[in-house]
Amino acid sequence: MTKVVRTRVEFEGSVSEELALVQGEDAEPWAQGEELVIVGHPQRRVEGIAKVTGRARYTHDLRLPGMLHARMLRSPYPRARVRRVDPSKALALPGVRSVLHRFNAPKAAFRGEETIFREEVRFVGDEVAAVCADSEAIAEEALALISVDYEVLPHVVDLEEAIDEASPRIDEHGNVHDADRHERGDVRKAFKEADAVVEATYRTATQMHNSFETHGAVAVWDGDMLTVHESTQHIFGVRRGLQAALRIPYGRIRVVCDHMGGGFGSKGGVGKYSIVAALFARELGTPVRCVLDRHEENLAAGNRSATLQKVRIAAKGGRINAIAHDSWSNAGQGRWIADPTGPTKSLYDVPNVLTRSYRVLANTGSLAAFRAPGYVEGTFALECAIDELADRIGIDPLALRRLHAASDRDPISGLRYSLKRLVDCYDIGAQEIGWSRRRPKGLRASAPGLRRGLGMASQIWSGGGTPPAYATVHLNPDGTAVVRIGTQDIGTGTRTIVAQICAEALGIAMADVRVEIGDTDSPYAPISAGSLTVASIGPAIRLAAMDARDQLLDVAAGILEVSKAELRVEGGAVVSRGARTPIAKVFEELQNYTVIGKGARLPNSEELVLKTFGAHFAEVEVDPRTGEVVVDRVVAVHDVGRIVNPLTARSQVEGGVIQALGFALSEERVVDRPTGRVMTPGFESYKVPTVKDVPKIVVRFVDAPDTCANNTGTKGLGEPPIIPTAAAVANAVANALGIRVRTLPLTPQRVLDAVEAAPAAKGGEADRRGDRRS
Amino acid sequence: MPRATPVLGPAAVDVTLDVNGHARAIHIRPQRTLLDALREDLGLMGAKKVCDEGTCGACTVLVDGRPVYACMTLAVATAGRAVETVEGLAHDGGLHPVQEAFIAHDAFQCGFCTPGQIMSVVALLRARPDVTADDVKRAVTGNLCRCGAYPNIVAAALAAAKRKK
Ligand code: FES
Ligand code: FES
Numbered sequence: 001m002t003k004v005v006r007t008r009v010e011f012e013g014s015v016s017e018e019l020a021l022v023q024g025e026d027a028e029p030w031a032q033g034e035e036l037v038i039v040g041h042p043q044r045r046v047e048g049i050a051k052v053t054g055r056a057r058y059t060h061d062l063r064l065p066g067m068l069h070a071r072m073l074r075s076p077y078p079r080a081r082v083r084r085v086d087p088s089k090a091l092a093l094p095g096v097r098s099v100l101h102r103f104n105a106p107k108a109a110f111r112g113e114e115t116i117f118r119e120e121v122r123f124v125g126d127e128v129a130a131v132c133a134d135s136e137a138i139a140e141e142a143l144a145l146i147s148v149d150y151e152v153l154p155h156v157v158d159l160e161e162a163i164d165e166a167s168p169r170i171d172e173h174g175n176v177h178d179a180d181r182h183e184r185g186d187v188r189k190a191f192k193e194a195d196a197v198v199e200a201t202y203r204t205a206t207q208m209h210n211s212f213e214t215h216g217a218v219a220v221w222d223g224d225m226l227t228v229h230e231s232t233q234h235i236f237g238v239r240r241g242l243q244a245a246l247r248i249p250y251g252r253i254r255v256v257c258d259h260m261g262g263g264f265g266s267k268g269g270v271g272k273y274s275i276v277a278a279l280f281a282r283e284l285g286t287p288v289r290c291v292l293d294r295h296e297e298n299l300a301a302g303n304r305s306a307t308l309q310k311v312r313i314a315a316k317g318g319r320i321n322a323i324a325h326d327s328w329s330n331a332g333q334g335r336w337i338a339d340p341t342g343p344t345k346s347l348y349d350v351p352n353v354l355t356r357s358y359r360v361l362a363n364t365g366s367l368a369a370f371r372a373p374g375y376v377e378g379t380f381a382l383e384c385a386i387d388e389l390a391d392r393i394g395i396d397p398l399a400l401r402r403l404h405a406a407s408d409r410d411p412i413s414g415l416r417y418s419l420k421r422l423v424d425c426y427d428i429g430a431q432e433i434g435w436s437r438r439r440p441k442g443l444r445a446s447a448p449g450l451r452r453g454l455g456m457a458s459q460i461w462s463g464g465g466t467p468p469a470y471a472t473v474h475l476n477p478d479g480t481a482v483v484r485i486g487t488q489d490i491g492t493g494t495r496t497i498v499a500q501i502c503a504e505a506l507g508i509a510m511a512d513v514r515v516e517i518g519d520t521d522s523p524y525a526p527i528s529a530g531s532l533t534v535a536s537i538g539p540a541i542r543l544a545a546m547d548a549r550d551q552l553l554d555v556a557a558g559i560l561e562v563s564k565a566e567l568r569v570e571g572g573a574v575v576s577r578g579a580r581t582p583i584a585k586v587f588e589e590l591q592n593y594t595v596i597g598k599g600a601r602l603p604n605s606e607e608l609v610l611k612t613f614g615a616h617f618a619e620v621e622v623d624p625r626t627g628e629v630v631v632d633r634v635v636a637v638h639d640v641g642r643i644v645n646p647l648t649a650r651s652q653v654e655g656g657v658i659q660a661l662g663f664a665l666s667e668e669r670v671v672d673r674p675t676g677r678v679m680t681p682g683f684e685s686y687k688v689p690t691v692k693d694v695p696k697i698v699v700r701f702v703d704a705p706d707t708c709a710n711n712t713g714t715k716g717l718g719e720p721p722i723i724p725t726a727a728a729v730a731n732a733v734a735n736a737l738g739i740r741v742r743t744l745p746l747t748p749q750r751v752l753d754a755v756e757a758a759p760a761a762k763g764g765e766a767d768r769r770g771d772r773r774s
Numbered sequence: 775m776p777r778a779t780p781v782l783g784p785a786a787v788d789v790t791l792d793v794n795g796h797a798r799a800i801h802i803r804p805q806r807t808l809l810d811a812l813r814e815d816l817g818l819m820g821a822k823k824v825c826d827e828g829t830c831g832a833c834t835v836l837v838d839g840r841p842v843y844a845c846m847t848l849a850v851a852t853a854g855r856a857v858e859t860v861e862g863l864a865h866d867g868g869l870h871p872v873q874e875a876f877i878a879h880d881a882f883q884c885g886f887c888t889p890g891q892i893m894s895v896v897a898l899l900r901a902r903p904d905v906t907a908d909d910v911k912r913a914v915t916g917n918l919c920r921c922g923a924y925p926n927i928v929a930a931a932l933a934a935a936k937r938k939k
Contacts, residue, residue, distance in 0.1 A: 044880070045877070045880065052877055054861045212884060212886035654924075655922035657922070658924065659920075689924075691917075692915055
């Protein structure tokens with residue numbers, strides 16, 4: 001039976017009401033302490049061999065007979081009107097098959113616009129034309145032969161410049177747009193009555209995803225059936241995007257993503273490259289590949305918005321009594337922003353809060369979701385401000401947080417959390433890092449002249465998962481199974497978790513489960529983003545496997561002539577009163593009998609709010625003479641429900657911390673203001689962490705199943721570990737130096753500037769020693 | 775000993791590459807990189823093109839036992855030398871100890887940098903079976919990993935070194 005219900009869905013920090021279909025009954029959740037044999041135990045990645053032998057096929061690796069190659073011509077100007085495009089010289093080049101541009105391309109709806117080639121190009125890298133040729137090299141050569149007549153228009157690329165009234169207005173409605181506002185309590189009164197107020201401005205830089213596999217697609221038509229292979233976090237999203245752009249029926253589009261070289265949020269839907277590949281492939285009657293190169297990736301494939309954030313925070317009676325947080329995000333040409341004020345609204349139980357968030361347009365590439373978008377930036381500002389307030393009122397910053405972290409209710413809705421173990425995260429982390437060593441003026445450094453400090457920060461994020469998600473489990477007569485679900489593994493280990501949950505619920509070995517994902521011919525599963533994968537698909541897979549198991553037991557009861565109630569499936573065999581019959585044996589006489597189990601994710605409870613929590617602790621050493629920050633150790637503690645695979649979960653946290661350290665210390669997109677060009681389009685100038693930048697990372701989980709969340713007790717883990725690291729590091733640096741650096745990344749130059757601007761802190765060595773003894 | 779490379783080109787030329795112990799004859803323009811020759815002409819997709827400008831290490835292969843960035847190496851310049859790619863490591867269905875260790879230690883996430891990481895570690899362990907964590911870090915410092923699998927890469931390399939001893 002299928003019912004339609006309304007359900008609350010949270011995605012990347014925003015909550016919406018959606019319709020959901022309820023099919024069937026849910027299973028009792030796996031309880032705390034329930035003996036599970038596969039789930040909860042470390043398991044190697046099921047695609048491990050494919051990945052270490054080079055056999056894993058990525059979109060980049062696809063080569064089809066007759067395949068042609070498309071490349072984009074991109075605007076060299078940050079803002080210009082495309083008056084004329086003359087492709088004749090390019091078309092004359094041998095090997096060039098076709099050129100598309102705004103005067104000949106069919107209409108193709110893309111992100112609220114009607115075309116993929118704009119009349120007014122709005123950032124350096126905006127698509128102007130596309131060439132299709134026999135090879136990438138020829139296509140590339142042809143790009144230089146397309147002549148374009150541009151009328152250059154005034155532009156603005158920098159966030160603060162764009163906010164400035166005196167700068168060019170690049171949008172008819174202005175550059176600054178309201179995005180979000182939240183108010184509770186009486187902030188004005190609270191600030192008036194405060195014992196202490198800290199007011200500070202924080203800035204974060206634009207971070208670029210730099211997924212190792214760049215965005216790209218290969219399109220193939222077979223009659224009127226389109227197949228697109230795409231490196232994507234959401235095959236079904238790409239399918240919808242192609243449907244809208246090409247105006248072809250949903251049923252005529254198949255999207256496939258086998259292995260994928262990362263996405264980190266940036267691969268959430270169809271790209272212009274996929275549409276271009278599909279258009280050329282249709283026109284030329286042969287497969288077409290369109291893959292971005294590294295520099296294009298860093299111009300036109302998304303980024304984490306730079307932010308400007310002003311925080312005012314007030315204490316009264318030794319507690320936080322009010323927070324006001326205003327935030328501006330550089331959306332580039334994006335039509336949305338990820339709200340940095342999310343953590344301020346929801347992380348702590350504070351009575352008086354006012355947040356305002358603004359989207360600022362600029363002539364740079366659009367933002368794209370980047371692993372906990374908004375929350376990474378916002379947590380930095382909020383958690384630094386809390387430390388500054390704690391310093392001001394002379395209380396340990398962790399102790400101050402504890403006063404506001406224990407509430408079991410979401411402060412926005414007033415609803416209860418399904419489970420919240422933030423305080424446990426504090427206890428575990430404080431113990432692990434040795435927080436009791438912390439002194440207001442830092443710790444003893446490893447060498448004279450250096451400064452050492454401790455810092456911490458908290459994390460809140462969604463991760464409760466959502467319907468719809470469906471799975472089928474086919475049990476073959478030999479006792480092996482195929483689980484099919486339209487999710488994708490972006491590198492997080494989804495394949496392995498699918499196999500684990502299926503094997504556990506069915507009662508067979510993981511090695512006997514084959515995982516089929518990454519194909520829209522499978523049942524629907526949501527986007528691999530928002531930390532919602534495991535908690536969305538896990539319950540559906542479990543139900544499908546249980547359904548298959550139930551049918552198997554029906555068959556076994558008949559064949560073995562034992563009542564079903566006495567049977568169970570264990571280790572690939574049907575077991576009754578000590579007798580084990582392998583599944584293959586049960587089916588022996590039935591020959592080609594196939595059991596088909598199906599499962600659907602049921603809606604979340606309306607009465608509960610599902611969140612993940614965590615805390616990071618950092619120990620750093622700073623050289624005030626060079627400005628260099630060395631992170632010694634990060635302790636990352638997370639409360640994300642049941643851990644399905646401890647091996648890959650730890651990797652996920654380490655990866656998040658490392659990406660966060662890039663954000664904290666070295667990663668910064670630089671755009672030249674006069675020309676609008678990205679000066680950091682490659683790894684030479686854009687500094688992602690290397691192996692040598694990695695500190696000791698200690699990963700700990702509360703690992704308590706959230707039995708109110710869903711039948712697997714799981715929540716998401718993809719994003720939580722990138723959220724609090726930068727704030728913890730910045731707080732540790734402030735603890736070490738006695739000086740606050742409020743702009744990320746904390747480059748040596750910024751640290752030096754801050755040291756220079758605070759002469760009082762220089763030569764404070766004597767006081768510091770005194771302090772340490774106390 | 776560097777061997778003299780015959781002057782080839784400018785038109786497409788015939789070259790024979792020794793890849794994973796097999797002689798492979800291809801007809802390529804002299805400016806073709808080893809990476810493109812491997813991927814486009816020989817269909818060996820293990821080495822990845824991530825930057826194509828010598829900044830990431832995803833294309834790392836071995837030439838006469840030494841790790842090189844295949845995107846910064848001309849294919850014609852490797853004629854007569856032994857080229858090894860990740861595809862050549864496993865023998866008779868058995869994985870190379872470094873490959874085994876990468877799986878056991880979960881030394882990858884998306885896996886896109888993995889073939890390059892593995893080749894750098896293989897070269898290191900062949901040259902010096904006795905390695906420290908610092909040696910490993912130095913060996914893979916030119917192999918970026920955006921997923922941040924670094925701690926496990928180091929652990930895997932050390933475990934493989936131990937096993938080889
Ligand atoms: S692809 Fe060769 S170093 Fe990046
Ligand atoms: S595993 Fe993804 S880049 Fe290294």
